[in-house]
Each structure stands twice: as C-alpha cells, then as structure tokens.
Amino acid sequence: MAVMDIIKEILEKDEQNKNIAAESTSVSKLIPPECFPRDLMVFDTNELNIPKLRGPDKEKELLSLTRDCTQILINTILSFPKEIKDGKVFVQLSGPSYNLPREKPVPVPKPLTKWQKFAQDKGLRKKKKPKSTWDDVLQKWIPTYGYRKAAAEKEKNWVLEVPQNVHPNTDMFAEKTKTKKENIAKNEYQRLRNVAASRKIKVPKVGIPPMETNLHVSQLKDAANIARISTASIGKFQPKLPEEKHLKQRKPLNRQKKRPLLNTDEEKQFNMNIAEGIVKKKPKLNISKAVNKQIYEEQSQRNKEKQEKKGKKRKNFTNNKFHSKKKPKGQQGRVGKKKNTGRKRR
Amino acid sequence: MKNYVGVSGSFLKKPHCIILNKKHDILPFNDILPVEKLCQKYDTSLFVFTSHNKKRPNNVTIGRLFDGRLLDVFELGLESFESLSNIKNFTVSIGIKPVLVFLGDEFETVHTLKCLKNLFIDLFHQQETDVAHLSNIEYVITFACVDNKILLRTYRITMNKMGEKNFKVDLDSMGPFADLTLRRNIIASNDLFKKACVKPKIKTIDICYNFGKKIKNIKRDIFKSKLGRVHMTSQDVNKLQTRKMKGLKKARKTRNKN
Numbered sequence: 043m044a045v046m047d048i049i050k051e052i053l054e055k056d057e058q059n060k061n062i063a064a065e066s067t068s069v070s071k072l073i074p075p076e077c078f079p080r081d082l083m084v085f086d087t088n089e090l091n092i093p094k095l096r097g098p099d100k101e102k103e104l105l106s107l108t109r110d111c112t113q114i115l116i117n118t119i120l121s122f123p124k125e126i127k128d129g130k131v132f133v134q135l136s137g138p139s140y141n142l143p144r145e146k147p148v149p150v151p152k153p154l155t156k157w158q159k160f161a162q163d164k165g166l167r168k169k170k171k172p173k174s175t176w177d178d179v180l181q182k183w184i185p186t187y188g189y190r191k192a193a194a195e196k197e198k199n200w201v202l203e204v205p206q207n208v209h210p211n212t213d214m215f216a217e218k219t220k221t222k223k224e225n226i227a228k229n230e231y232q233r234l235r236n237v238a239a240s241r242k243i244k245v246p247k248v249g250i251p252p253m254e255t256n257l258h259v260s261q262l263k264d265a266a267n268i269a270r271i272s273t274a275s276i277g278k279f280q281p282k283l284p285e286e287k288h289l290k291q292r293k294p295l296n297r298q299k300k301r302p303l304l305n306t307d308e309e310k311q312f313n314m315n316i317a318e319g320i321v322k323k324k325p326k327l328n329i330s331k332a333v334n335k336q337i338y339e340e341q342s343q344r345n346k347e348k349q350e351k352k353g354k355k356r357k358n359f360t361n362n363k364f365h366s367k368k369k370p371k372g373q374q375g376r377v378g379k380k381k382n383t384g385r386k387r388r
Numbered sequence: 389m390k391n392y393v394g395v396s397g398s399f400l401k402k403p404h405c406i407i408l409n410k411k412h413d414i415l416p417f418n419d420i421l422p423v424e425k426l427c428q429k430y431d432t433s434l435f436v437f438t439s440h441n442k443k444r445p446n447n448v449t450i451g452r453l454f455d456g457r458l459l460d461v462f463e464l465g466l467e468s469f470e471s472l473s474n475i476k477n478f479t480v481s482i483g484i485k486p487v488l489v490f491l492g493d494e495f496e497t498v499h500t501l502k503c504l505k506n507l508f509i510d511l512f513h514q515q516e517t518d519v520a521h522l523s524n525i526e527y528v529i530t531f532a533c534v535d536n537k538i539l540l541r542t543y544r545i546t547m548n549k550m551g552e553k554n555f556k557v558d559l560d561s562m563g564p565f566a567d568l569t570l571r572r573n574i575i576a577s578n579d580l581f582k583k584a585c586v587k588p589k590i591k592t593i594d595i596c597y598n599f600g601k602k603i604k605n606i607k608r609d610i611f612k613s614k615l616g617r618v619h620m621t622s623q624d625v626n627k628l629q630t631r632k633m634k635g636l637k638k639a640r641k642t643r644n645k646n
Contacts, residue, residue, distance in 0.1 A: 083488045092534060101561070143585050144586070
C-alpha cells in the first residue's frame with residue numbers, strides 16, 4: 043500500500059507541475075495575435091490599455107504585452123515538427139510569409155535574336171560540332187577552331203585556284219581575306235541589330251545601295267528621304283524641294299506573315315502550287331479598260347480624219363499675245379530684290 | 389543622441405549596413421537625388437538619415453528605394469532615447485534575427501502606420517527562415533502606437549524550460565529604447581507599391597536545373613547525394629618524399645645542381 047501511495051503522490055506532483063507549466067506558458071488574448079513564424083513576427087491587434095500606457099506603469103505594461111506576444115510565438119514555433127542535427131534540436135518552420143517590396147524589379151528574360159526565333163519556329167536544333175576533324179589532304183586531325191587551326195589552313199590552302207569568271211591576275215588570297223572581313227562586319231552588324239531590337243531602338247534602313255547599277259525609283263526615293271533627314275536637325279530646317287510631295291515615305295505594306303514550312307511534304311506542295319499557278323495563269327480581261335481603249339482609238343482616228351480635212355482649208359495662225367489691246371506692264375515676272383547693275387562694290 | 393542612434397542601430401544590423409559619418413548637406417524631403425546616388429553607390433535599398441535643426445530637432449529619416457528610385461520615406465522625431473550601450477551587461481551576437489512585435493490595432497487600420505510597419509519590418513527583418521534553433525532567438529523589438537507616438541522597445545529573451553516541451557519566456561530590457569513622433573512622410577502610390585511587391589512565378593524545373601545555368605563539377609547520384617569533382621595539378625612523383633635511406637641519397641653534385 044505504501045508503495046502505491048508513493049506512486050500516486052509522484053503522479054499527482056507531476057500532474058501539478060504540468061498544470062503549472064501549461065498555465066505559465068499559455069496566454070489568453072481576446073483576439074488571437076497574427077503570427078508569422080518564418081519571419082519571427084507577431085501582430086497583436088488587441089486594443090491597448092491607453093491610460094495605463096500614459097501613466098508611470100508604461101514600461102511594465104509594454105514589457106508584459108511583449109512577453110505575452112513572444113510567448114505565443116515561441117509556443118507556435120514549438121508546435122512545429124522537430125529535427126535533430128549534430129546533436130542540436132531544430133524546428134522546421136512553415137506558414138505564411140509577409141510580403142515585402144523587392145529591391146529591384148523582376149528580371150525579364152532576354153529577348154531571342156532573329157536567328158534564335160527562326161530556329162525555334164522551324165524546330166532547328168543545335169548540333170554539336172566535333173572538336174577536331176580528320177583531314178584527308180593533310181592526313182591528320184585538324185581542330186575546328188582555335189589553336190593550330192589557322193596554321194593547318196595555311197598549310198592546306200597554300201595554292202588557290204582562280205575561277206574562270208574572274209580576271210586571271212586577281213589575288214585570290216587577298217580576295218579571301220576580304221570576304222572573311224566582310225563576313226565579320228556583317229555578323230557584327232546583325233549582332234548590333236539584335237541588340238537594337240531587344241532595346242526597342244529604331245534602326246534606319248540601309249539607305250543607299252551600291253551606285254554602280256541602275257537604281258529603282260523606290261530605292262532613289264529612299265535615298266532621297268534619308269538624305270533629307272541626315273542633317274543636324276533631323277531635317278527640320280531643310281528647305282522643301284520643288285517636288286517634295288513625292289518624297290514622302292511609303293507606309294509599309296501589311297503583308298500576311300507566312301508560317302515557316304515544317305516538313306518536306308508541305309514544302310513540296312507549296313512549291314507545286316506556285317508552279318501550277320504560273321502554268322495555268324490566264325490573262326485577266328479588264329472590260330472597262332478594254333472599252334476605254336477601244337473608244338480612245340476610235341476617237342483618235344476620227345480626229346485624224348478631221349484634221350486632214352481642216353488642213354486643206356487652213357487659215358493664217360494668229361497669236362493673241364501679240365495682238366492684245368492692253369499695255370504691257372513692267373516688273374511682273376520678277377519678284378523680290380531688284381538686280382544690281384554696274385560695277386560690283388566691295 | 390544622433391551618434392547613439394547610428395551606433396546602436398548599426399549594431400543590431402551589423403554585417404548588413406554601412407555607416408557614413410561624413411557631414412552631408414542633404415535634405416531628403418527637398419531633394420532625394422543625393423540619397424539615391426549614395427544608395428546606388430553602395431548598392432543598398434534602405435537608408436536611415438539623421439539630422440538635427442531648430443525646426444525639427446533629433447530627426448531620423450527612414451526610407452527605401454525600389455529600382456534605384458524612392459519608394460517611401462518617413463521622418464520621425466526622437467523624443468527620448470536610451471541606447472544599447474547605456475544599459476550595460478547585455479550584448480547581441482552579430483547577425484541574429486530579432487523577433488518583431490507590433491502592438492495596437494492602428495498598425496492595421498491607419499494607412500500611414502501600416503506603411504511604416506512595412507518599412508520597419510523591411511529594416512529589421514532579415515531573410516525568411518525555414519529552420520529555427522531556439523538559442524538563435526535572442527531579442528525582441530516591440531513597436532507600440534500610443535497617442536500618435538511610436539514606442540520602440542528592445543528586450544532580451546531568456547527562456548526557461550517548464551515541463552517537458554514548454555518554455556517560459558522572460559524579458560529583460562536591453563535597449564535601444566525610443567519614443568518616436570511622426571513628422572513628414574512620402575508614401576508610395578498603390579500602383580508602384582504593387583509593382584514592387586510582384587513575386588515572380590518560379591517553376592520547379594528551373595530550380596532543379598539552376599535556372600539554365602550549368603553547374604560544373606557537381607553531380608548527384610541515384611540517392612541524391614552530392615558528388616563533387618576537384619581538379620588538381622599533376623603530382624610530381626620525383627619530388628615525393630619517401631622513406632629516407634642512406635642508399636637512396638643523391639650524389640652531392642646532382643644535389644647542388646638542383
């Protein structure tokens with residue numbers, strides 16, 4: 043019996059202790075405070091006891107309020123699952139997170155270049171080039187780029203054939219370097235164009251094409267337009283040319299964009315359609331135009347006949363200008379300053 | 389007083405702040421540009437600026453930037469202040485995340501105070517954590533709104549174990565203590581604030597593949613354990629120190645040469 047009593051006592055004590063612990067750690071509030079355990083924050087929206095906070099017990103009141111709030115936070119933190127790492131107890135936190143403004147705006151993905159867009163539409167995939175390839179002429183492995191590539195190229199192309207359509211005395215090596223440089227320049231231009239497109243900067247069209255060939259009207263117009271704008275004031279103070287109207291830039295046509303062809307069958311069908319269209323083409327008959335043409339011809343014929351008849355009874359041709367009754371007025375044709383005559387004074 | 393604010397404030401934020409002690413002719417409410425320039429220079433988005441003049445004595449200006457431009461600023465007047473160093477025997481270990489407590493419903497109902505709360509959280513809160521260790525919770529900063537004044541109090545936490553699982557929290561006053569009055573402010577427009585609060589949607593695939601960036605020399609095997617590869621220069625076997633024996637000693641001539 044004595045043992046049982048002792049056990050009972052111990053159990054009671056333990057329960058009491060537990061109760062005390064629960065009492066000391068539990069906090070009751072009218073409105074439960076909002077907890078953000080991941081941010082370690084508590085928002086207590088209960089009304090404050092303002093007269094107490096004005097009086098001398100201000101600090102005590104603040105401390106007790108803060109203690110309650112932190113106690114609630116600690117209690118919620120302890121309710122989360124625990125983890126033991128390196129002999130220390132860690133708590134796995136979860137819950138809502140407080141939304142704070144960012145320091146910098148959300149990064150925007152880089153816009154695709156013209157080629158990347160095309161490749162994506164067409165479904166092209168990048169093929170990995172081998173680092174070096176076997177050359178049958180030199181009988182050795184040659185790197186595709188980089189160290190020893192240029193030397194190998196030099197060794198391989200020590201002589202170059204002059205094609206038939208070129209003057210026999212042209213330096214093909216110089217030609218080769220020239221084309222290479224042009225390629226590099228073109229590449230750079232395309233790169234810059236991509237950069238401009240990504241930053242939404244308007245790039246003027248390449249205005250003046252090579253002058254050796256005969257230019258089309260539209261090309262000439264473009265060139266004139268660009269020349270007009272290419273002043274320091276962007277053409278603001280440029281005087282108008284006599285036929286300025288024609289120089290207005292045309293609006294780009296609203297062409298329907300064609301979908302890139304995906305497979306060979308489709309491409310073949312497309313090309314066949316074009317070919318059939320050409321073969322089966324019939325000349326269109328514009329009736330009003332044809333009728334007008336007919337009328338014009340008839341009229342002109344009649345006029346001719348009339349004139350032939352008139353020519354026989356032709357009278358003296360008189361010019362009204364010389365026989366007008368009015369007196370001639372001076373200074374009508376000339377506008378502006380009177381022209382100085384005589385010696386130039388300096 | 390100004391100095392104390394700087395020192396104690398910076399102490400709480402120690403690894404994440406820079407103190408600029410030089411005298412400046414800057415008035416953030418008249419011209420924010422020099423502040424923006426300084427923030428750009430040091431790559432910071434938050435700033436605290438202290439000034440003292442007859443019209444506005446003991447002035448503390450707290451503000452933040454978004455994309456290098458001003459988002460919001462609050463000017464607060466210090467009425468009473470007790471710094472961290474005034475109350476002795478307590479220090480905080482560096483880089484510890486404080487518990488933030490906001491008392492009073494004004495922080496939810498009044499718009500300016502709501503914005504100020506957001507700013508205070510931005511200033512004192514550090515990164516969100518998923519894992520916490522109880523010993524890393526060291527101090528509380530309390531903000532209470534009484535009579536249009538903001539009472540800022542800092543307390544040190546001590547936790548006593550009660551029972552098996554529970555901890556009882558006790559607080560000791562630590563400092564800095566401050567009573568702040570609201571003065572001028574500029575609050576961000578709703579559109580700008582919304583724009584600043586945008587959270588990008590992140591795909592799980594992107595996280596797995598490190599946002600398209602190649603990770604070199606790190607692999608994961610079937611059990612998802614990390615395997616790293618370390619590149620080293622080739623070892624010179626000739627210089628390897630083996631067991632020293634008389635017979636293996638080099639001749640004097642060769643030794644001198646080397």
